[in-house]
Amino acid sequence: MARMGRVVAVANQKGGVGKTTTAVNLSASLVVAEQRVLVIDLDPQSNATTGLGISPRSVDRGSYQLLLGQASVTELAHPTELPGLDIVPATPDLVAIERELIDEPDAPQKLKQAIAEVRDRYDFIVLDCPPSLGTLTINALVASDFVVVPLQCEYYALEGLSQLVDTIDRVKHSLNPGLSIHGVLLTMFDPRNNLANEVADEVRRHFHVYETIIPRNVRLAEAPSYGKPVVLYDASSRGSSGYLNFARELLDGLEAA
Ligand SMILES: Nc1ncnc2c1ncn2[C@@H]1O[C@H](COP(=O)(O)OP(=O)(O)OP(=O)(O)O)[C@@H](O)[C@H]1O
Ligand SMILES: [Mg+2]
Known part of the structure; x- marks a missing residue:
């Protein structure tokens, strides 16, 4: 039997903490480790889409149609420059999804239902969440096996985390x-x-913190404007090795579990 792909939500409702950078570069690094990976861009800002070389305005369908059940992953997934890495793009109409789903009793389960058909086709399905705890993030949490929380170590970092933890607890229960x-x-x-x-020390008192730490590295910030994950833009950069190490740590941890 084919192993079911693992669904990973990259989530933190705080903006600009590295969610998209992590979703894109973790995914690419997993592909380097010979995994088949699908990224689903769940943010109307479409940063993961652009970062993987697709112009959100050049595609007419994406995660919006997926959530509404109007098209399947098979129809919506685009290959990227890195063979083995596919993406379901986010298009600008995704901003309206909250309103579109408001009368649907199974609104939180739309994504889970939509990806069921491809779970045996990918080793990982990585969900890039928007900076909010609305319908899109809830859909990601309902569909996921686990959550990776990127965190920038600054003064208010922990404050927002309790809200995220509460939301995850509610979805869990x-x-x-x-x-x-x-x-x-x-x-x-x-x-x-x-x-x-x-x-960092304070976070470690409350959560499992990955051993791999992603340094501030300008290559990571530059790569998206070339539509490439950093491993294709500058494989020798510290940012690139950071995410390759993170993918390895994640894979080793999952194998050991
Ligand atoms: N390790 C890093 N080193 C340098 N720049 C980084 C790093 N990680 C992310 N950045 C840059 O910081 C900014 C925010 O990162 P990113 O877009 O990944 O955050 P985000 O959490 O997805 O933001 P949003 O909440 O808006 O979706 C981007 O310009 C990105 O290129
Ligand atoms: Mg983002």
């Missing part, structure tokens, strides 16, 4: 009993910053 935070990924880390180190 209603629609997805197996759901958990797999770990917190420290991103844009600057080891010379004392506050960053203090926040």
